[in-house]
Amino acid sequence: MRSMGLEPEVASRLSVLWGKSAARNRGRTHLLLGHLLDTAAVAEVMWREYLAPSLKRRLDEVSGGRGREWFMWVCGIHDCGKATPAFQALDPVEAVPVVAAGLTWGRWAKGKRWRHDIAGGVLLAPLLREAWGREAAGWVWPLVAGHHGAFPSVGSLRKAPVELQGRGGEWLEVQRGLVDVFTFAVGFDGLSAVRPVGALRKAEQLALSGLVVMADWIASDSSCFEGLGEAGKVSLAGARRRAAAGWARLGLRGGWGALEVPGSAVEPLARLGVVPRESQVELVDRVWAMPAPGLVVVEAPMGEGKTKAALAAAEVLAARFGLDGVFVAMPTQATSDPMFAQVVSWAESFDPALAGQVALLHGKRRFNQQWRQLWEASAGEGQEGSGGDEYGAVDEDDEFGYGTDSCGAAERDAPLRWFLGNKRGLLTAFGVGTVDHLLYAATRTRHVMLRFAGLAGKVVIVDEVHAADVYMRQFLVEALRWLGQAGVPVVLLSATLPPAVRQTLVDAYLSGAVGRADVSEAVPAPAGYPSVTSAYAVDGRVAVESSTVAVRSWRPSVRVGVEWLPDALVEGVVVADAVRAAVAGGGVALVVVNQVDRAQNIYSSLVSGGFEGEVLLLHGRLCAADRAERTERCLRLMGPGAVRPGRMVVVATQLAEQSFDVDADVLFTDLAPVDLMLQRVGRLHRHDGTRRPEGLSEPRVLVTGVADGRAGMPVFLPASKAIYKEWPLLRAAALVAEAAGGLPPASGSGTGPAAGPGWSVPEQVPGLVARAYGEADVCPLPWARREQAAETVWLKELEERAAEAQKFVLTRPREWASPTLAGLHYGGEHGVRKEEDLEALVRDGKRSVEVVVVRRVRGGYAALGGGRLGVHGEAVGAEVAERVLGGLVRLPLGLTEAAETDLRPLPGWAGDPWLGYAKALVLEEDGWGVVGSSRVGYDEVLGLVVEEM
Known part of the structure; x- marks a missing residue:
C-alpha cells in the first residue's frame, strides 16, 4: 500500500476495514480488501471457465482489449460501499479496531439507514466522473449500486449524509485509498486506466450486473473463502489460489466453450438421431444464412419435429456467434420433463460430462427420476433465506441461502448445490423449464439481473409459443426486446401463430436489436406451411425474411372428419355415451374437455357403463404423484412405438393440448379457440404405422361443449366462456360449422352431419388460425350482432389485461430509451417474495x-x-x-x-x-x-x- 503513495495513516486505516464479520463468517473476520480481491479472483476464473465467448468479446471491445482485467475490476469493486461509517458501525466488535485507527462516527439521525450497495454508488460515482467523464461513469456505477438486486435512481444518490462520508477528511481518504489499492492490485496503473473505451448496451449491462452478483455470492461462501483478519495475508495471489480451489470444489463450469462450427446443415440433425425432414433442414439452413444473431419463428404441424430441429439450429447459432449453452422454455411442467430427457441426451453427445450441466427448472422436478439421479443424489436444494440485508450487515451466503458448506465434497460431473439455489437455475449451461423462467427475466423484481445473466450468452428456444395469452405475451415481448439488445438468438416454435402475433414478436426483438421502441418491419407472408421466418439487424438496419419456397410437411395432409356432438352440460352424459359407441369394437379415444368437474363426470359415467379398467383420467387437480404416474402411463400405452391396448379412453383437460405425444384413433373435444382445437387435433392419428380398428381408420373429431339455442344461436359451456371468452368461441363455432356441414343440431339428437368437407390437416391450419383471428367475416349473418358485441368485450378485456401486465414488466415504453440501469427498480418489487408470487405475476395475476x-x-x-x-x-x-x-x-x-x-x-x-x-x-x-x-x-x-x- 505504501508503494502506491498512501500515507501510513491511510494504509493503517484501510487495513482494518472489515467486509465480513466474525459473527456471520464462521467466527473469522474477513477484511474488506480481502473480499474485494476474492471476488475479482472468482471473476477471473469465471472468465476462463464460464463466460461465453460472445460476452468475453464484448467486454474486450469496451475495455480496449483488457476484458479479463476489466471484468475482474468491475466484479471486485462491488463492495466498496462497505468502506463507510454506515457499514463499519454495524458490528460493535468489528468496529473497535476501526475506531482505534482514527475512523470515527457520531450518533446517526433517525431515518433511513444506508445500505452498502447504494453507498457504493455514492462513493464511486464522483471518483469515476473525475477519472472517466460523466458518460462512462453513468453506466458503470449502477453495477455497484445494484449488486444486491435492485438498481437505485440517480436521485437516491444525492445528498449523501454523514453516515457515508463521516466527519473530516479521514473517510474520504480511506475510501479513495481502497479504490486505488484494489485497482492497482488487479493490474491497472490507476483509475483512469480502467476507463472503458465504449459502452455496453443496456441489456448487456444487465447481464454483466448478474455476473457481478454471481461472483460476489461465490466469493461470499465462507466455507470456500475463510476469513482473513490480518492485512499481511491479503493478496491477489492468495485470492487466486482460494478462487481456484473454491471453484473446483463447487464443481462449476460453463457449457461448450468454443464450439466447432458443424461441417454441414445435416450434421447437427444427425447428432440428434433423426432422418432430416425438409422443414428441419429449412430451419438449420436459415440460421446458417443469418449474418447476425436474430429471431427465428418456426411454424410447423404437430409432430413435425420442431424441437429437434431447434436444438440443431441452436448448435449452429452457438458455434457461429460464440454462445455457450441453451435454455429451452416449455409451456408447462409436464411438457418440460420429456424435453429435459431429450436435452440431457443431446448434451451428452458433445461431452458425457455435460449431462450434469442440464438443469430442470420447475417446481415438481423432484418427481423426475432422471433429474434426481443426475443432481440430487449428492446435494440438497438451496433455499431462499428469510432475512433481508437491510443495511448490508448480513453476509450474502446467509442472505441468499446457499448455506455454509456448499464447497463440500462434490461429484465431478455435477455442479451440485450452487446452481440449485433460488434465482440461479438459469445460470447453468443448459436449462429446460417452464416458460415462466424466461418471463421472470422480464419482470421488475429483485435480482432480475441474475436471471437475465443466465440467458445472455445462450441460445433461447421457446416451444408452443402460441400458448402465451395476451397477459403473458407482455412479458414475452419485453423479454424479446432485452434478448434482442443483448444479441441472444431466439427460436420460437409454434404449430401456427395469428399473423398479428407473429408481427408483434418480430417487432419486439428488432426493437431491442436496434435500440428503438418504434421498429415495425412488415413480416412477409410465408410461401407455405411449414414455414420459417427470420429477423435480425446489421449495423442498425433490420431485415425480415420468410420461406420463399413451400416446404413439404413430413407427412401429407389428410382429411379430418369434423362432426358436432351437441352438449353444453357439465354432466357430460352425452359425451360418455358417444365415446362408448365410438370404441365399442375397440380403439383408443381421447376426450379433451375444458373443465375438471366435467372430466370427472365423463370418467365416472364411462366406468359405470362398463369401461372399468379401460379409462384413464388426467387433469390438473391430481396430486403430483398420481399426475406423473398417469402421464407416464399414457405415453407408455399411446406414445411412439407403443403396443396399444385393444380399447382405451383417456379423459383429460387442457393438459393434453400441448407437447403430449400420444396417438388417438378418435377425438372428442370441447369447443375452444380454433388454434387450441387444432392443437388437440394434433393428437389424432399422430404416429405412422399404427394399426387401427376398421371403423376408426379415418381421423375423426367430434366437437362438443356447445349446443343450439334459440334461432340457431350457439350455447357454450359456462366454463368455456369463462376461460376463452365468447368472441373466439363464436369464430371457432362458425369454422367448425363450415367443416361439419352445418350448425349444431338440436341437443339430444345425436352427432351432427358428417357430410361437411372437414379439415385438411396440416394444410389448412395456418389459414384457419388466420381467419379465426382476422377481420374477415366468418360467423353466419344471424350471429352478427352477438359477434360484434362479443368482440367489443373481448378487445376491451385484452386491452385491460395487457395494461395490467405492463405494471410489472421490466421497463415501460418511456423508460426503454434510457442508456443505463439507473432507476430500473423505481416503483418497487410489487410484493413479490416467493416463487409462487412470481409465477402468478407472469401467468395471469391470480395466485x-x-x-x-x-x-x-x-x-x-x-x-x-x-x-x-x-x-x-x-x-x-x-x-x-x-x-x-x-x-x-x-x-x-x-x-x-x-x-x-x-x-x-x-x-x-x-x-x-x-x-x-x-x-x-x-x-x-x-x-x-x-x-x-x-x-x-x-x-x-x-x-x-x-x-x-
Whole structure:
C-alpha cells in the first residue's frame, strides 16, 4: 500500500476495514480488501471457465482489449460501499479496531439507514466522473449500486449524509485509498486506466450486473473463502489460489466453450438421431444464412419435429456467434420433463460430462427420476433465506441461502448445490423449464439481473409459443426486446401463430436489436406451411425474411372428419355415451374437455357403463404423484412405438393440448379457440404405422361443449366462456360449422352431419388460425350482432389485461430509451417474495395455492400415498418423505384466499427444505377437510373433489 503513495495513516486505516464479520463468517473476520480481491479472483476464473465467448468479446471491445482485467475490476469493486461509517458501525466488535485507527462516527439521525450497495454508488460515482467523464461513469456505477438486486435512481444518490462520508477528511481518504489499492492490485496503473473505451448496451449491462452478483455470492461462501483478519495475508495471489480451489470444489463450469462450427446443415440433425425432414433442414439452413444473431419463428404441424430441429439450429447459432449453452422454455411442467430427457441426451453427445450441466427448472422436478439421479443424489436444494440485508450487515451466503458448506465434497460431473439455489437455475449451461423462467427475466423484481445473466450468452428456444395469452405475451415481448439488445438468438416454435402475433414478436426483438421502441418491419407472408421466418439487424438496419419456397410437411395432409356432438352440460352424459359407441369394437379415444368437474363426470359415467379398467383420467387437480404416474402411463400405452391396448379412453383437460405425444384413433373435444382445437387435433392419428380398428381408420373429431339455442344461436359451456371468452368461441363455432356441414343440431339428437368437407390437416391450419383471428367475416349473418358485441368485450378485456401486465414488466415504453440501469427498480418489487408470487405475476395475476394432502390417523398423520408420519407430521425415512411430497396438489382459484388464511405447515415440517413452507390440507378420518366454506376431499381415482358446505 505504501508503494502506491498512501500515507501510513491511510494504509493503517484501510487495513482494518472489515467486509465480513466474525459473527456471520464462521467466527473469522474477513477484511474488506480481502473480499474485494476474492471476488475479482472468482471473476477471473469465471472468465476462463464460464463466460461465453460472445460476452468475453464484448467486454474486450469496451475495455480496449483488457476484458479479463476489466471484468475482474468491475466484479471486485462491488463492495466498496462497505468502506463507510454506515457499514463499519454495524458490528460493535468489528468496529473497535476501526475506531482505534482514527475512523470515527457520531450518533446517526433517525431515518433511513444506508445500505452498502447504494453507498457504493455514492462513493464511486464522483471518483469515476473525475477519472472517466460523466458518460462512462453513468453506466458503470449502477453495477455497484445494484449488486444486491435492485438498481437505485440517480436521485437516491444525492445528498449523501454523514453516515457515508463521516466527519473530516479521514473517510474520504480511506475510501479513495481502497479504490486505488484494489485497482492497482488487479493490474491497472490507476483509475483512469480502467476507463472503458465504449459502452455496453443496456441489456448487456444487465447481464454483466448478474455476473457481478454471481461472483460476489461465490466469493461470499465462507466455507470456500475463510476469513482473513490480518492485512499481511491479503493478496491477489492468495485470492487466486482460494478462487481456484473454491471453484473446483463447487464443481462449476460453463457449457461448450468454443464450439466447432458443424461441417454441414445435416450434421447437427444427425447428432440428434433423426432422418432430416425438409422443414428441419429449412430451419438449420436459415440460421446458417443469418449474418447476425436474430429471431427465428418456426411454424410447423404437430409432430413435425420442431424441437429437434431447434436444438440443431441452436448448435449452429452457438458455434457461429460464440454462445455457450441453451435454455429451452416449455409451456408447462409436464411438457418440460420429456424435453429435459431429450436435452440431457443431446448434451451428452458433445461431452458425457455435460449431462450434469442440464438443469430442470420447475417446481415438481423432484418427481423426475432422471433429474434426481443426475443432481440430487449428492446435494440438497438451496433455499431462499428469510432475512433481508437491510443495511448490508448480513453476509450474502446467509442472505441468499446457499448455506455454509456448499464447497463440500462434490461429484465431478455435477455442479451440485450452487446452481440449485433460488434465482440461479438459469445460470447453468443448459436449462429446460417452464416458460415462466424466461418471463421472470422480464419482470421488475429483485435480482432480475441474475436471471437475465443466465440467458445472455445462450441460445433461447421457446416451444408452443402460441400458448402465451395476451397477459403473458407482455412479458414475452419485453423479454424479446432485452434478448434482442443483448444479441441472444431466439427460436420460437409454434404449430401456427395469428399473423398479428407473429408481427408483434418480430417487432419486439428488432426493437431491442436496434435500440428503438418504434421498429415495425412488415413480416412477409410465408410461401407455405411449414414455414420459417427470420429477423435480425446489421449495423442498425433490420431485415425480415420468410420461406420463399413451400416446404413439404413430413407427412401429407389428410382429411379430418369434423362432426358436432351437441352438449353444453357439465354432466357430460352425452359425451360418455358417444365415446362408448365410438370404441365399442375397440380403439383408443381421447376426450379433451375444458373443465375438471366435467372430466370427472365423463370418467365416472364411462366406468359405470362398463369401461372399468379401460379409462384413464388426467387433469390438473391430481396430486403430483398420481399426475406423473398417469402421464407416464399414457405415453407408455399411446406414445411412439407403443403396443396399444385393444380399447382405451383417456379423459383429460387442457393438459393434453400441448407437447403430449400420444396417438388417438378418435377425438372428442370441447369447443375452444380454433388454434387450441387444432392443437388437440394434433393428437389424432399422430404416429405412422399404427394399426387401427376398421371403423376408426379415418381421423375423426367430434366437437362438443356447445349446443343450439334459440334461432340457431350457439350455447357454450359456462366454463368455456369463462376461460376463452365468447368472441373466439363464436369464430371457432362458425369454422367448425363450415367443416361439419352445418350448425349444431338440436341437443339430444345425436352427432351432427358428417357430410361437411372437414379439415385438411396440416394444410389448412395456418389459414384457419388466420381467419379465426382476422377481420374477415366468418360467423353466419344471424350471429352478427352477438359477434360484434362479443368482440367489443373481448378487445376491451385484452386491452385491460395487457395494461395490467405492463405494471410489472421490466421497463415501460418511456423508460426503454434510457442508456443505463439507473432507476430500473423505481416503483418497487410489487410484493413479490416467493416463487409462487412470481409465477402468478407472469401467468395471469391470480395466485393459486398448492397444498400437501395428508390424512389424519389415530396418533398422528399418514401420507396420501401411504406411510405413517410422526405425531407432529414428521416424515420418517426418505421413502415416506417422498410419499408426503407426492400429495402435492393445486387448489382451485376460488379457494386461494381461504387456504392462505386457514392452512399452514404441520409442526413436524419445520426446518425441512421441501415441506417447511408447504401448506398442509389435512383430511380427517372421514376423508374430508375444510377450506373456507368448502369441503375438500381426495379420491384416489377422481383426484381433488370440492363440495360447498
